[in-house]
Amino acid sequence: MSGSIFGNIFKVSTFGESHGEALGVVIDGLPAGVKIDREFLAFEMSRRRPGQSQLTTSRNENDAVEILSGVLDDISTGTPLAMIIRNTSQRSKDYSNLENVFRPGHADFGFFSKYGIRDVRGGGRASGRETCARVAAGAVAKMMLKNYGIDICAYAQEIAGIKAQSFDRREIEKNPARCPDPLAAEAMAGAIAAIHAGNDSVGGIVKCFADGVPAGWGEPVFDKLDARLAYAMLTLGSVKGIEFGDGFAVSAMKGSENNDPMLAGGKFATNHAGGILGGIATGERIEFAIAVKPTPSIAQKQNTVDKNGQPQEIVITGRHDPCIVPRIIPVVEAMTALVLADFALLSRCAQIKIK
Amino acid sequence: MSGSIFGNIFKVSTFGESHGEALGVVIDGLPAGVKIDREFLAFEMSRRRPGQSQLTTSRNENDAVEILSGVLDDISTGTPLAMIIRNTSQRSKDYSNLENVFRPGHADFGFFSKYGIRDVRGGGRASGRETCARVAAGAVAKMMLKNYGIDICAYAQEIAGIKAQSFDRREIEKNPARCPDPLAAEAMAGAIAAIHAGNDSVGGIVKCFADGVPAGWGEPVFDKLDARLAYAMLTLGSVKGIEFGDGFAVSAMKGSENNDPMLAGGKFATNHAGGILGGIATGERIEFAIAVKPTPSIAQKQNTVDKNGQPQEIVITGRHDPCIVPRIIPVVEAMTALVLADFALLSRCAQIKIK
């Protein structure tokens, strides 16, 4: 596998399977002098951890992060910062009945086609557990971005067709859905519980914004800011779409509606663009939404085939999130932070005089 | 600018401004032995060229491609294949009134913030004209993918709120909207004309599919097939969103609805996934849709500011597409081809034994 390295200057290299020894990440390109806040790191990990609520899986993953290098007296040294998270709570026997069959909605068949190998234990590298390395790296990226005054926030905008109708940031971490509208949050929780009771799962929409990104970040023409964010978000196996600003609604809009007029001083009157024009930050809030599919592992009978292409019926037991939206939220923030950290460094190279 | 190189093994490096001497692209990584079809190259360029119909700009760009290297007797040699397209029809004076103001909906302000330089002539590097280098490269990628039996097709699914209701591939290139439904195509043309008459522009939705992509293409975990396609599509300045398979509709779907059951022999009963699971091709049709914003250049009064942050009114004259959808279609195919050509080569490296 080539493909587990992300970033141009701020590069992360992740590794690990859900039921192997450990997962981890190496950050190559973190500048020296960043304050490393271990409490914040643990906090970010706890946000992704399963078993936080009834809405998420009851697996009890103990996601303690060990920092192996790159830090001296809680300050980054400029050398690669490596972190590992041991796998401690894996129950491989949960997967023994899957050894020869492909799970619908999963990457099993693709991986087998690609590598000729079936690593059945919890999905192996394709497991959502892989994202804990990203959250660790993203926490470090956030520490770096603090020096730039950048603030990133993601939340549940919609679950099971129920939409948030209001936004109060303080509410997000107070409810298990991570919804900024407490009334919608309650409805979402009810809907997920009902669907789970029916041995099914459900999808949703996550919104994310970043404040404080300076005008000018983003690299034309391929490494546009939105292109890299889209790239980053679609690296999450359960994400099926992304839109910036007005997004798909632009398809029926006129130019006169979609254009954002500029105001004296270089601000914008509106932000239909979601803070990015031609791939370059405008200085306004960066805004995007992503579509999260329903968890494919469901405890009801499904048709599939085995490694020999023979039809089989499958019921996936084990502990799985009925809705992945609440737990993907810290991962979305983490990936956003990785992208922005990279552009922070790239932006230093745009002019011969350092701004 | 760092950021004009795309691809892991099949790498394209593009250059050129809309009103400079020439645009072009270097392909580094094209294998030896690919038949180079100059007629097909010219045909692909003609599909992107302005002035094809009333729906597109009347600028007359003569997009002749000159191949400078990498080809001997119409066969690729394995060395970098460079192509240039001279700028011949530029009317820089169209832009002289823009010298000091930022156009709403454009990258002007971002570029100026980034580089401290205002290249006003036609948008410079941020111009849509930049994409002609991509179409040239994409044509070569398609020639390479022919060896794999891969077929790529994009078309207008929706313009100005009018949706295609039927699909006949033969219709696509027959109407100026590039819509596979001839009735919808006519309605789209009417809608664009009316909006143009009102000095406005409009957006739409492009769909794209690729047949023949083998199960197993795509690289976990970051270089997922959909992640790279999303990356590629969002490198287009007017694209504001992308979705794969059921896309944003997954937000209200259940796992039992969204999962694609497998059939005997390794095929799938449905294709909600759009041909990609966990970032790896399933062997089914790759399918995605992108949201295209209305052209920002409109011939009506808009509020903006100049380089000093002072309020200005602006009316953008010159020749601009009232709807970019028809002309972005060959570019979407080109970018898809670039992504797939890269994965074709990466897929050779997945196993120690070459499959």
Added chain:
Amino acid sequence: MSGSIFGNIFKVSTFGESHGEALGVVIDGLPAGVKIDREFLAFEMSRRRPGQSQLTTSRNENDAVEILSGVLDDISTGTPLAMIIRNTSQRSKDYSNLENVFRPGHADFGFFSKYGIRDVRGGGRASGRETCARVAAGAVAKMMLKNYGIDICAYAQEIAGIKAQSFDRREIEKNPARCPDPLAAEAMAGAIAAIHAGNDSVGGIVKCFADGVPAGWGEPVFDKLDARLAYAMLTLGSVKGIEFGDGFAVSAMKGSENNDPMLAGGKFATNHAGGILGGIATGERIEFAIAVKPTPSIAQKQNTVDKNGQPQEIVITGRHDPCIVPRIIPVVEAMTALVLADFALLSRCAQIKIK
């Protein structure tokens, strides 16, 4: 720090300081299906380990490698293979007297200039201990190259002015100098001991060859085989030069002497080129030599300055190799293996038909 990732497709990302928690490496790009031989891995580590003989440092580094991912039933899965080596025998107090001064011949001053941070403990990231991650990665690369029939061998050609006069491969691992000439080996050992007794150190020359590299490996024009090998070798802090084939002797040679005539069947009568012409393997033995400088840490008084630029005298105590040649040999082989593994995969992409 950006710069701890090496390779195009077979990519290694290393991390770790000499006195941090652990060192390690992530290999991203190892194909699936490679037999992972843990005994061979341990053997390679033992070859690099200090304390093997009187010629090397008496530090007792316990370089047990833990494989964290990418392997199932002793076969590579295609996913990133991560390995860590815990630091267990570090005596940071050996370095306490160095906290504020720069050691002559070391990277201290450069690191401080670069990062503004002084990680004194054993040289931090600049320590030779960093190479144990490379040896681990190189061992895996060798396992992969076994599938290609490639054999790599490095040895001491010269130490303290004493040159090997004969070559018997079986002798190399039998003597502490790793010299293929047992008589020279004995003289080398004597010379090192004498120099060590005088609180000094000494340099030497390592030769390396690789058999079995097929004609055609190497990528023009920048990723030439010799260019990548030179790159790889000079990543070793104590290497000050490299030459291929006739090397610096070509400066006084004529073309008629240096050219290698070809023989019927595509072999060469001679190998002045060292197996590489124009950056591409000829199919002959790849041969190069590298210059290894004397260990800079010596137990005699030297002039230097402290962090404030004030003159200081320094005597470096602690356990240091009087001659690094014997222990760099496995590292040279490892780096050679990393380069060749990368080209093995790149070579699959040269033609549209897979050879």
Added chain:
Amino acid sequence: MSGSIFGNIFKVSTFGESHGEALGVVIDGLPAGVKIDREFLAFEMSRRRPGQSQLTTSRNENDAVEILSGVLDDISTGTPLAMIIRNTSQRSKDYSNLENVFRPGHADFGFFSKYGIRDVRGGGRASGRETCARVAAGAVAKMMLKNYGIDICAYAQEIAGIKAQSFDRREIEKNPARCPDPLAAEAMAGAIAAIHAGNDSVGGIVKCFADGVPAGWGEPVFDKLDARLAYAMLTLGSVKGIEFGDGFAVSAMKGSENNDPMLAGGKFATNHAGGILGGIATGERIEFAIAVKPTPSIAQKQNTVDKNGQPQEIVITGRHDPCIVPRIIPVVEAMTALVLADFALLSRCAQIKIK
């Protein structure tokens, strides 16, 4: 071919065959605001051009550079700067007798093994003519480095066994050998003439230094400054070795001789290291030497084989340099400039606070 792109942030992508339409280069990553000096560009090209003297080939290559993009009013815009050089003086018939045979000392056989294609015209991509794109790019890199006060100089240290005994920089460009010692220059010219008269060629040694490189440039552990320079130099097909500072002489030196003591204020008493320790610039002069092999194309009978592996005799006619040293000198400077320009930008990313 993958492999024609060089650099991490300051990236050059070159293309072109010696007898194709044109050669060229795209620089992606040149910051905005660099003064582009077209006269200096032409001057640098003239230094590489054949036919400058009796010592070099009499081919008359008209190496006019056309800048296609990335420059506005003689200032770099931050977008990719592309340049092409048309091939105008090629005499392909000179090569018609080589169509089926491999030239000793050339990359022909390797290229054919790699690509299965024989591009005989002047060596195709493996021709030294390819380096004119590098010189063009290097000239731009020098313009950028001027902002840093960096000065690069290469010269002939040895040709045909004749060594420069003195150094007067003003002499270098005054004599055809580009030797800083006018007496040695004359002897070199005589030696080359005599060897040429005997239908043979000869090699030499080029030295290069760079002044003004700040302490701290270079990226541990793989992207060391010397590692990247070695990489860069060995990308030249006729270079067979490189050494930094004392180079191969370190093999017989003691640590006490090789270490450079530091002086008050952070300077060094000596520069055995050649300005680089542990891969990081010390602030002293960067110094290295490279071994240049004799031109392989000689007008005397040599043994070789044809594409079918059958023995053939070959006499290479056409216009070839009897000694490549004088003309490689500007290329060595160019590659040095490319490496340093990259590190100039990377150095901006080492600390969270921009220095």
